[in-house]
Amino acid sequence: MNPQINTTDFNERPFIAIWEVTQACDLACVHCRASAQPDRNPEELSTDEGKRLIDQIAALQVPVFVLTGGDPIKRPDLFELIEYARSVGVRVSLTPSATPLLTRDVVVRLKEAGLARLAVSMDGASAETHDAFRGMSGSFARTLDAVRWANEIGLPVQINTTFSRRNINEIDAIVGLMEKLKITLWSVFFLVPTGRGKLNDLLSAEEFESVFAKIYRLSRTASFDIKTTEAQHYRRYLLQQRVAERKSEQSLTRSTNGQSMRSGGRHEVSMMARDSSLSLTKEKYFPVGFFPCRRATSESKGWPKSIANPRSFGIYATPRS
Numbered sequence: 001m002n003p004q005i006n007t008t009d010f011n012e013r014p015f016i017a018i019w020e021v022t023q024a025c026d027l028a029c030v031h032c033r034a035s036a037q038p039d040r041n042p043e044e045l046s047t048d049e050g051k052r053l054i055d056q057i058a059a060l061q062v063p064v065f066v067l068t069g070g071d072p073i074k075r076p077d078l079f080e081l082i083e084y085a086r087s088v089g090v091r092v093s094l095t096p097s098a099t100p101l102l103t104r105d106v107v108v109r110l111k112e113a114g115l116a117r118l119a120v121s122m123d124g125a126s127a128e129t130h131d132a133f134r135g136m137s138g139s140f141a142r143t144l145d146a147v148r149w150a151n152e153i154g155l156p157v158q159i160n161t162t163f164s165r166r167n168i169n170e171i172d173a174i175v176g177l178m179e180k181l182k183i184t185l186w187s188v189f190f191l192v193p194t195g196r197g198k199l200n201d202l203l204s205a206e207e208f209e210s211v212f213a214k215i216y217r218l219s220r221t222a223s224f225d226i227k228t229t230e231a232q233h234y235r236r237y238l239l240q241q242r243v244a245e246r247k248s249e250q251s252l253t254r255s256t257n258g259q260s261m262r263s264g265g266r267h268e269v270s271m272m273a274r275d276s277s278l279s280l281t282k283e284k285y286f287p288v289g290f291f292p293c294r295r296a297t298s299e300s301k302g303w304p305k306s307i308a309n310p311r312s313f314g315i316y317a318t319p320r321s
């Protein structure tokens with residue numbers, strides 16, 4: 001578990017800030033929240049605006065800063081932004097899409113630029129399932145390649161998996177795959193029907209519980225951390241398990257604000273208020289990942305102030321050039 005998880009005051013800053021650097025992506029995932037498209041949005045932040053954003057992340061001392069998209073590799077200034085972040089002391093993770101743009105050379109260059117962690121998506125235990133999810137054949141093989149390349153050069157790897165009705169039947173095989181791969185974190189998302197995500201693909205209450213049970217069991221033995229997103233009720237599940245197991249009160253440790261719980265295994269329980277997404281254009285922002293809002297018009301309401309009060313669900317605004 002990241003040691004800063006229990007020392008970060010979430011009233012002062014989120015644990016993770018996520019910048020969606022571009023809307024461009026060559027995949028066509030069935031659940032894409034960003035409604036990604038092949039070309040970049042002309043309203044995306046410029047390189048200079050991005051650096052000013054990174055300056056503010058540095059000033060706020062957010063423990064984890066994620067560059068995502070779309071596919072961040074579609075931005076030609078990606079390496080420059082990562083190098084800049086490193087120069088001002090910001091730790092960067094990246095979520096590239098598994099397309100032909102993601103090559104071994106790119107992974108090596110990312111590490112040289114200062115990338116701290118590579119996060120790739122895996123939504124099935126087979127090429128058939130994963131590639132159908134991602135809308136491109138070869139994406140599953142490319143994902144495994146990326147994990148291997150990162151392992152070879154000592155770059156920590158995170159796997160992101162989104163569970164929905166489309167892959168719930170493969171959960172045991174996916175868990176088995178996670179146990180075989182050399183990863184630092186398995187980040188488990190639960191589909192939210194927004195963007196291209198469909199209501200019909202949402203898990204039922206019973207299916208949520210069955211995924212929770214498997215995550216919980218895995219967490220007792222896994223060599224990697226597990227983080228959930230859009231599963232606030234996993235905290236309730238953890239509590240029930242602890243009670244059922246008649247463990248002592250000392251085995252249940254609350255984080256300083258009660259938003260993270262750790263039991264005997266390797267858990268990180270994600271809450272919306274712990275994450276803050278800064279989305280793709282100069283005009284539109286996401287106080288949390290799934291609620292798009294128009295930006296605040298007053299420059300005096302700069303987003304760092306809002307992000308510092310994540311529970312307010314304030315509207316973030318970045319400076320204009």
Ligand code: SF4
Nearest residue numbers: 025027029032036070
């Ligand atoms: S890789 Fe990400 S950004 Fe690209 S289509 Fe899939 S979900 Fe959307």
